[in-house]
Amino acid sequence: MSERSESPLGDDTDHADAVAGLTQLGLSTYEAKVFVGLHALGTGSAGEVAEVTDVPRSQVYGAAEGLEELGLIDVQAGTPTRYRPLPVSEARYLLFERMKEAGDTAFDYVDSVAGTHADDDDSGEAVWRTDGGENVAQRAAAMVDAAERQLTYGAADVSRIGDAVLTALSEADARGVDVRVASADPAVRAAATDTGVTAVGLAETATPDLSNGRVLVADERAVLLSVLPGAVPHVSTETAFWSDDTAFARILVTLIGEWFAEHLET
Incomplete structure (x- = not known):
C-alpha cells in the first residue's frame, strides 16, 4: 500500500462543497466521497478508499457499484478488486449531459401538462x-x-x-x-x-x-x-x-x- 496522508479527505470546506456539488448532479453522498477519494488516489481498493475518506469500507463496495453503473469508474477484478475513476473532464461532461437530459425530459413533460386541469376563472389569484x-x-x-x-x-x-x-x-x-x-x-x-x-x-x-x-x-x-x-x-x-x-x-x-x-x- 502506498503512503497516505495523515488526515482523510473531508476535513475542509472545499471538499464538503465538492461532495455537495456532486450530489446535486445525481450521486449519493457515499458515491460522491468515493469518487473524490479515487481521484485523490488515482486507483485504489475499497480499503484504500476507506483510508482516505470517511466512508466505511463496507459502504465503499456499494458506492463503487453505483459509480460503475453510471460509467464513472472502471473496475479491475482481482484480490482485492481495484477501482479507477473516469478522468475529470469526461466525468464532468457525462454528468452534465445526464443532468441536461433529465431536465429536458422533466420540463418537456411539465410543458405538455401545463394548463390541462386549470380553472378557466383564476381571477382570485390576481396578485x-x-x-x-x-x-x-x-x-x-x-x-x-x-x-x-x-x-x-x-x-x-x-x-x-x-x-x-x-x-x-x-x-x-x-x-x-x-x-x-x-x-x-x-x-x-x-x-x-x-x-x-x-x-x-x-x-x-x-x-x-x-x-x-x-x-x-x-x-x-x-x-x-x-x-x-x-x-x-x-x-x-x-x-x-x-x-x-x-x-x-x-x-x-x-x-x-x-x-x-x-x-x-x-
Missing part, C-alpha cells in the same frame, strides 16, 4: 408575491422579456438593476419595445445608458413614495412593485407584488403612470 432580491430580479427580467410595446422600469439604487434586468431591458429595446429607466439615482441612470436604454430622472423628493425597491409597468397590463427591508414592518428581504393582465394590474398601471408623469424630471 402574486415573490421574496428575495434574486427572485425579484428574475421575475422582473421575465416581465421585461414578455413586454411587446412599452415599459418603464424604476429603481431606488443601482443594486436593483443588476445584470439580468439590464440584459432583459437591452434586449427589449433592441426588439423595438419603448423602454425607459427612471430613477433619482445617477448610478441607475448611468447603468441604463451604458446598455443603450433611455434613462430619465426622478425628483429626489419623490423617491421614497414609490421607489423603496423597484417598480415595473409594461404594456398597460403588467405591474411589479417591491419594497425593501425596513420599509414595511416584518419584511426581512426584498419583497415584490406583481400582477399581469388583470383588472387590478391595469388600474395600478394607470395610477403609476400618472405618478411618473408628475415626478419625472423634464
Whole structure:
C-alpha cells in the first residue's frame, strides 16, 4: 500500500462543497466521497478508499457499484478488486449531459401538462408575491422579456438593476419595445445608458413614495412593485407584488403612470 496522508479527505470546506456539488448532479453522498477519494488516489481498493475518506469500507463496495453503473469508474477484478475513476473532464461532461437530459425530459413533460386541469376563472389569484432580491430580479427580467410595446422600469439604487434586468431591458429595446429607466439615482441612470436604454430622472423628493425597491409597468397590463427591508414592518428581504393582465394590474398601471408623469424630471 502506498503512503497516505495523515488526515482523510473531508476535513475542509472545499471538499464538503465538492461532495455537495456532486450530489446535486445525481450521486449519493457515499458515491460522491468515493469518487473524490479515487481521484485523490488515482486507483485504489475499497480499503484504500476507506483510508482516505470517511466512508466505511463496507459502504465503499456499494458506492463503487453505483459509480460503475453510471460509467464513472472502471473496475479491475482481482484480490482485492481495484477501482479507477473516469478522468475529470469526461466525468464532468457525462454528468452534465445526464443532468441536461433529465431536465429536458422533466420540463418537456411539465410543458405538455401545463394548463390541462386549470380553472378557466383564476381571477382570485390576481396578485402574486415573490421574496428575495434574486427572485425579484428574475421575475422582473421575465416581465421585461414578455413586454411587446412599452415599459418603464424604476429603481431606488443601482443594486436593483443588476445584470439580468439590464440584459432583459437591452434586449427589449433592441426588439423595438419603448423602454425607459427612471430613477433619482445617477448610478441607475448611468447603468441604463451604458446598455443603450433611455434613462430619465426622478425628483429626489419623490423617491421614497414609490421607489423603496423597484417598480415595473409594461404594456398597460403588467405591474411589479417591491419594497425593501425596513420599509414595511416584518419584511426581512426584498419583497415584490406583481400582477399581469388583470383588472387590478391595469388600474395600478394607470395610477403609476400618472405618478411618473408628475415626478419625472423634464
